[in-house]
Amino acid sequence: MRAWTVTAQDDDVRLSDVPEPVLRGGGVLVEVLAAHLPAYTRAVVQGNRGGLPVPLTLGPSCVGRVIDVAPDVFHLEPGDIVLDTALLDAGGGDEVLVGWVGLGGSGAGSERTDRMRAVWRDGVFAEKALCAKETLVKLPGAESYPDPARLAFLPWLGIAAAGLHAAGPAAGRDVAVIGATGQLGGAAVLTALAEGAATVTAVGRNEDALGRLAALDPRVRTHRLTGDRATDAAGIGPVDVAVDTLGAAPSADATMAAYDSLRGRGTLVLVGGVRQDLAVPYGDLMHRRLTLRGSWMSDQRTVTTVWNLVRSGVLDLSAVELRTTGLDDPAAALGLAERTTGLGFVALVPGPA
Ligand SMILES: NC(=O)c1ccc[n+]([C@@H]2O[C@H](COP(=O)([O-])OP(=O)(O)OC[C@H]3O[C@@H](n4cnc5c(N)ncnc54)[C@H](OP(=O)(O)O)[C@@H]3O)[C@@H](O)[C@H]2O)c1
The missing domain is CATH 3.40.50.720 (NAD(P)-binding Rossmann-like Domain)
Structure with a gap:
């Protein structure tokens, strides 16, 4: 499948052919429908926001459709629409963002966050992703949302709502x-x-x-x-x-x-x-x-609250200018993301190969 990878700390993000992810314990295989491309993605790749755990498939969060779940996953099933928050929390301040920079607690990391990042490393700027079950929140009713790419803004709404609720x-x-x-x-x-x-x-x-x-x-x-x-x-x-x-x-x-x-x-x-x-x-x-x-990142309850605001129409996402990009040209997409702020955002829509 096609994915955006970063192989070394001083490397650019590249479009690569990589093996499809294989389901394993605690995991959920998702088809990536749309992923928010943060405005500062280039700065992240250039190492200005801390070290990426390279090599990896880049990408913190997305809206996806569940393809398959590991036998020990009970809260999701194939066909569900989910939001991947990227946040994997082992407790005690040991938190990582899968596929991205950023560590919870003091931000310094630990032997435990190293192990977490060794097992759950690859992100969602790809056609498919294997996600840790803890990073996924079900979006009931999202199957019929008219414009799924727009839902890629939900992670930012969740982070903003968590800050506001604080x-x-x-x-x-x-x-x-x-x-x-x-x-x-x-x-x-x-x-x-x-x-x-x-x-x-x-x-x-x-x-x-x-x-x-x-x-x-x-x-x-x-x-x-x-x-x-x-x-x-x-x-x-x-x-x-x-x-x-x-x-x-x-x-x-x-x-x-x-x-x-x-x-x-x-x-x-x-x-x-x-x-x-x-x-x-x-x-x-x-x-x-x-x-x-x-306030750092969001939690499942806040994501659900925000989704309910959107689903009910109380928070109308048509106010946000959506710009979409495919996987073909990562450098151009990162440039577009950098220029797109002020009630606008870029959604990466990987689409079929
Ligand atoms: N706490 C969390 O969980 C969390 C999660 C995600 C992101 N973040 C952080 O949130 C920050 C903003 O993210 P974003 O997606 O909103 O980025 P963004 O779209 O690039 O927005 C950056 C904002 O900062 C303003 N700004 C930048 N430099 C400035 C300066 N020198 N003086 C005054 N204003 C300045 C920009 O103002 P102009 O419009 O005037 O340029 C813009 O309003 C990021 O740096 C990221 O690290 C935190």
């Missing part, structure tokens, strides 16, 4: 999304609206993308980042919840502006890829009874 229910509260012009930020805006936020302040640099978000719903406000912390805090808040979904920004100023914008008892949730330390003022956090939370 601050408690959104209903009736004022929520800000920092980095709302990115794919994860757009997902957070859609989820907050679907879950009944009173207002959603979309914060980012890209004016066009902010305009598209404003057009979604009268509850959306926008703030264009100025780079000045005090000005940005005043433009963002006051809010009850701020969710930071920024990419690898070179400073923590926008994140700290979000912190400053919180009302008393408010919560700032960190979900993004900022690689900076935060200087959080002890007395201010204490006196204003603020909460600072982190």
Whole structure:
């Protein structure tokens, strides 16, 4: 079958002919229907986000149709439509993302995560994938969803929803999304609206993308980042919840502006890829009874919640601009993904050989 592989740390992603995966204990064989291609996939392949366990078939998450299940798999059967979250959790902080970078806990990995990655290494940018049963969530009713490629956005919605839920229910509260012009930020805006936020302040640099978000719903406000912390805090808040979904920004100023914008008892949730330390003022956090939370990936319950929002039409995925690509030209596809943010995303649709 055809798959996107990476053979060494300094190698590019390549289209390769590889043997079809063979079913084994704890595994589920799926036909990949569509896989989200994150905007920063090229940076991942270039090693800028930690080491990939090479050689491997790349790809963290997808929507697929179950072809076959191992004898010890009971929650799925052939024909089911599933979401692969990539998250394999052995407990105690030992978590890996199959087919991708990123380790849970301290992020340093352990002898146990090495063993997990040795057994479950290959991802989903391929015609078929063998997935660990723990990574799969059933999507009841998805067989009749009119546009399955669009469902490849569900993993990002799940990650955004997990971040939002870390601050408690959104209903009736004022929520800000920092980095709302990115794919994860757009997902957070859609989820907050679907879950009944009173207002959603979309914060980012890209004016066009902010305009598209404003057009979604009268509850959306926008703030264009100025780079000045005090000005940005005043433009963002006051809010009850701020969710930071920024990419690898070179400073923590926008994140700290979000912190400053919180009302008393408010919560700032960190979900993004900022690689900076935060200087959080002890007395201010204490006196204003603020909460600072982190959120990584999603869990099966949250994925099911998000799927139910989509399935019921409360969260309408037609608001998201879908661009599809096949397996033929990985370099062009990664370029397209890099350029596609702001309520848009690229789905890899492997299709038949
Ligand atoms: N916690 C988790 O479980 C989890 C899961 C998946 C991803 N992530 C992280 O989430 C981050 C965002 O992912 P994504 O898919 O949304 O990526 P994306 O579509 O590329 O979005 C990146 C966002 O960051 C903004 N940004 C980048 N550099 C900036 C800067 N210097 N100053 C201000 N804003 C800046 C972009 O603003 P513009 O639109 O103005 O360029 C955009 O809003 C990634 O870095 C990733 O590491 C975390």
